[in-house]
Amino acid sequence: MNDTQTTVADLRRAMARFVDERRWQKFHRPKNLSMSLAIEAAELMEHFQWLTHQQADALLREKGARSDIADEMADVLSFLLSMANATGIDLAKAFETKMAKNEIKYPAEKVRGKYKKPGTRE
Numbered sequence: 001m002n003d004t005q006t007t008v009a010d011l012r013r014a015m016a017r018f019v020d021e022r023r024w025q026k027f028h029r030p031k032n033l034s035m036s037l038a039i040e041a042a043e044l045m046e047h048f049q050w051l052t053h054q055q056a057d058a059l060l061r062e063k064g065a066r067s068d069i070a071d072e073m074a075d076v077l078s079f080l081l082s083m084a085n086a087t088g089i090d091l092a093k094a095f096e097t098k099m100a101k102n103e104i105k106y107p108a109e110k111v112r113g114k115y116k117k118p119g120t121r122e
Helices: 008-022 030-046 053-060 063-087 091-105
Strands: none
Touching (some): 008 063
């Protein structure tokens, strides 16, 4: 699998198969999955907590640390995929819809190079 050849549907099927083989559907409910997603995201953040940007960049060049970070990212993705499966939400469609909203909310000509939302004080 890789990003250029694997679809979201492929990933969802792989996650569904993993859950099904373990009979975990009764645990993979939206409430539980949303909490698990937040926990895994926090575990990802732990790798970078207290680091400067330069230190974080250096960390990503370390093979062992990069592998650990990739594992945490995969954990986040696995719970997001499970949540999509449990809720029946089409992730690609949700992403497309949200990006269309973001295009309106954050017009490039008004936010380019800025971190604040349009209309807030600089």
